[in-house]
Amino acid sequence: MSVDRSSDEALLAGMASGDEQAATELVRRYQGRVYGLAYSVLAEPAVAEEVAQEALLRVWKHAAVFDPRRGAVSTWVLTITRNLAIDALRLRRSTPVDPDHFSNVPAHVGERTPEDAAMAADGVPAVRAALASLPDEQRRAVVLAAVYGKTAVEISESERIPLGTAKTRIRAGLLKLRAALVDDESVGRWPTLAGEGSA
Amino acid sequence: MTAPSDLPQECQAVAEQLPELALGVLPGRERAAALAHLDTCMRCRAEVARLSQAADSVLRATPRIEPPAGFEERVAAEMARRGGKRRATQQRHQVRRRRRVLSLAAAAAVVALAVPLGLSLSESATPPVAQADSGLHSSAALVSDGRVLGHVSTFYSHGHQPAWLSMTLSDAGGTGEVKCQVLVRGGSAVTVGTFWIDDGTGHWDSALPMSPDDVTGARVIAADSSVLATARFG
Numbered sequence: 001m002s003v004d005r006s007s008d009e010a011l012l013a014g015m016a017s018g019d020e021q022a023a024t025e026l027v028r029r030y031q032g033r034v035y036g037l038a039y040s041v042l043a044e045p046a047v048a049e050e051v052a053q054e055a056l057l058r059v060w061k062h063a064a065v066f067d068p069r070r071g072a073v074s075t076w077v078l079t080i081t082r083n084l085a086i087d088a089l090r091l092r093r094s095t096p097v098d099p100d101h102f103s104n105v106p107a108h109v110g111e112r113t114p115e116d117a118a119m120a121a122d123g124v125p126a127v128r129a130a131l132a133s134l135p136d137e138q139r140r141a142v143v144l145a146a147v148y149g150k151t152a153v154e155i156s157e158s159e160r161i162p163l164g165t166a167k168t169r170i171r172a173g174l175l176k177l178r179a180a181l182v183d184d185e186s187v188g189r190w191p192t193l194a195g196e197g198s199a
Numbered sequence: 200m201t202a203p204s205d206l207p208q209e210c211q212a213v214a215e216q217l218p219e220l221a222l223g224v225l226p227g228r229e230r231a232a233a234l235a236h237l238d239t240c241m242r243c244r245a246e247v248a249r250l251s252q253a254a255d256s257v258l259r260a261t262p263r264i265e266p267p268a269g270f271e272e273r274v275a276a277e278m279a280r281r282g283g284k285r286r287a288t289q290q291r292h293q294v295r296r297r298r299r300v301l302s303l304a305a306a307a308a309v310v311a312l313a314v315p316l317g318l319s320l321s322e323s324a325t326p327p328v329a330q331a332d333s334g335l336h337s338s339a340a341l342v343s344d345g346r347v348l349g350h351v352s353t354f355y356s357h358g359h360q361p362a363w364l365s366m367t368l369s370d371a372g373g374t375g376e377v378k379c380q381v382l383v384r385g386g387s388a389v390t391v392g393t394f395w396i397d398d399g400t401g402h403w404d405s406a407l408p409m410s411p412d413d414v415t416g417a418r419v420i421a422a423d424s425s426v427l428a429t430a431r432f433g
Contacts, residue, residue, distance in 0.1 A: 020275075027274050032263035039264055049267055054367075056274050057281065071255060078258040087338045087352050105262040127260045145222045146257035152219055153226075171218040171250070178253035 008073035009066075016063035027056050033074070034081045040102045041085035041148060042092075051088050055081040074122050086149040099143040103131055123181075130180035138173030145170055209236065210243055217243060221250035227336060227412040336411040341368065341419060341428035348399075348419075348428040353411040362407040364391065368419065371399040371427055378420040379403060382431075384413050390420075 006014070006025070014022025034055050038048035058080050066076055131139060140159065144150040150158070156166035206214055213233045219225040220233050237244050338352040349368035366379055374397050380388040394403035407414065416431040 023278060024271075024275060027271055031266055031270060031274070033261050035266035035270070036264035037258065037261040040261065045267065049270065052266060053270070053274050053277065057277055060278055061281075072259075074259055075255045078261060079255075082258060083352075083354070087350070090338050091340055091350055102262070103260070105264075122259060123256075124259055127256050131257065131260050142257060145219065145224050146254050147261075149224055151224045151226060167215050167218065170222070171215075174218055174221065174250045174253040177256065178249060181253070181256055 009068050012059075012063045012066050012073055015060055016066075023060060026059070030059075030074075030077050031056065034077065036105075037078055037081045037147070038085045040105070041082065041089055043101075047088055047092065048085075051084045052081065055084050058084070072122070082147065082149070089148075099140045099148065102143050102147050103128075103139060126181060130177050133180055134173050134176055138169045138176065141166060141169035142173035142177065206242075210240060212236075213243060214246075217247050218250050218254075221247050222254045227410075231410070231412065336362070337414070337432035339416065339430040339432050341366070341417070341430045343426075343428040346370070351417045351430045353407060353414055353432075362409075362411045363404060364407050364411075364414075364417065365402075365404045366394075366417065366419070367402045368396055368428070369400055371396055371401075371419070373399060373421075375422050377401070377422070377427060379405065380418050380420060381407070381409075381414045382416040382418065383409060384415060388418065 006022070008026070008029070011022045011026040011029070015026055031052065035048060035052040038051040038055070039045065042048045042051065055077070059077050066073065070076075131143075134142065137159075141155055144155050144158070145152075152163060152166045152170060155161075155170070156163040159166065161169075213236045216225055216229055216233050220230060225233060237247060336353040338350065340347045341349040341351055348371045349366065351364065351366045353364050354362060364379075364381065368377075371377075376393050376395055378390055378393050380390050382388050389408065391408060392403070392405045394401055414432065416429065418429040419427040421427050
């Protein structure tokens with residue numbers, strides 16, 4: 001079976017049924033993003049590799065219970081990775097890393113691979129552009145919470161701002177991000193919700 | 200954007216917590232209160248859905264960085280290793296279950312008692328489902344005599360899915376079945392299941408039969424009832 005152009009969902013289904021070729025392709029397709037996220041959070045290559053490996057093994061172990069109605073495969077895989085990376089970060093009590101690192105690193109580091117095409121299909125350029133368009137302080141607050149798992153209280157402490165300001169930055173950043181992405185087809189269908197304006 | 204002051208009074212109390220809820224970082228008790236409100240408020244549910252879509256998109260901006268050489272092969276080898284172990288564990292459980300059925304059936308025949316088989320033969324909690332959209336609640340190292348043998352984490356879950364616990368042992372020594380207990384407020388220990396470790400290594404996930412807010416730690420109990428390792432949540 002040729003799996004190199006299969007959808008993520010098809011590869012995951014194959015992985016769940018014991019198809020080694022599908023499992024290999026899914027690992028190949030995601031290893032750069034999974035390692036990239038683990039490295040962004042942990043900033044330690046050896047620990048990041050350990051976390052990335054465990055994340056992909058969790059994906060493999062739980063592939064059968066993935067529910068496509070609840071979101072994209074990429075979101076699922078990256079959320080598993082993020083949770084494990086935060087777990088490792090808290091365990092090691094490492095020095096906090098700069099959230100600007102996550103946003104400023106180029107979309108791909110190293111040679112171009114077919115994975116770049118998969119990332120484009122997943123709306124990555126649009127999301128990165130939308131994130132870059134946020135005011136700096138809102139982007140930092142959103143990234144600290146979404147990627148590094150920081151609460152508003154922790155953000156107010158690390159950014160040295162009042163708690164109310166931290167909460168306002170997180171909310172405003174998320175709403176601006178959504179407004180920037182809602183009409184972009186590359187990030188998937190985002191239906192307008194009741195009470196939501198066109199802005 | 201609706202200003203909090205325009206909201207009904209019951210919504211105002213949780214309005215400022217919804218972004219953190221959508222991001223999966225809202226701390227325990229506040230999260231429980233916010234979720235209870237969402238059960239009855241369509242307006243706030245819509246707000247969380249709106250914020251969650253944006254929150255979920257952030258991870259997609261993750262830069263791709265090539266992992267060290269040989270990474271793909273190491274993942275494949277570990278899949279093969281754990282796959283073989285999983286099959287062996289399943290076979291062991293099947294054998295054990297069959298033996299238990301036979302011994303209980305024999306006992307029932309002798310004493311002619313109506314044994315509530317459904318209860319007696321039930322396996323430990325169904326293996327949990329990994330909820331990727333659930334957030335980390337607490338995490339701590341599993342320690343014995345100052346040595347870290349693994350770690351344990353508890354997670355919230357969205358919707359009607361239960362909270363769950365994830366335990367990993369990497370340096371516990373020995374092979375065999377161990378018991379996982381959670382320590383709850385008030386000092387009692389509750390067994391939430393058993394799992395298999397092979398050469399000191401094992402991983403196990405389980406649904407939590409209580410709120411993660413009530414869990415103060417966890418411990419691993421060996422077959423001889425000794426405590427292998429203990430974790431305390433900060």
